[in-house]
Amino acid sequence: MGADYSIVREHRLVHMTLAxxxxxxxxxxxxxxxxxxxxxxxxxxxxxxxxxxxxVAVTLEGLCATAAGTVFGTGSRRAMVAPSDVAYAMGRMYKKLRGDSPDRLEVFKEWAEAVAWLDLSGWTAPEPALAPSPQT
Structure with missing residues (x-):
């Protein structure tokens, strides 16, 4: 799957899934x-x-390019829910690479923390994405 997103206009939210x-x-x-x-x-x-x-098959060059090309601007709050150590480390590295980006980004291990930080009252997170089963 890789990466996909949906826009939830009534909450002014972009919900991205990495799987x-x-x-x-x-x-x-x-x-x-x-x-x-x-x-x-x-x-x-x-x-x-x-x-x-x-x-996670993302390189430092790929994270740098993504960080440099951010589409979010002033006033945007962004939260990443990354329970695994590898995903969490990638999120923290991405946060550092963004430099003086006008948006705010935090990385969390738990959904509840991310939703609270974003102040998404009235929004219920969908069921977490499940990693596909390995091919046998």
């Missing part, structure tokens, strides 16, 4: 799609669900 094997091209492609999406607004908040990641 299965994640690559540089997945991150760059989803960022490009958001940039051209008529419904996307750079001041929307974002929650990134990384609970379904089974493999």
């Amino acid at each position: 299965g094997r994640l690559t540089d091209s997945d991150l760059l492609a989803v960022q490009a799609r958001m940039r051209s999406d008529r419904l996307f607004r750079p001041d929307y908040c974002q929650v990134v669900d990384a609970t379904g990641l089974s493999e």
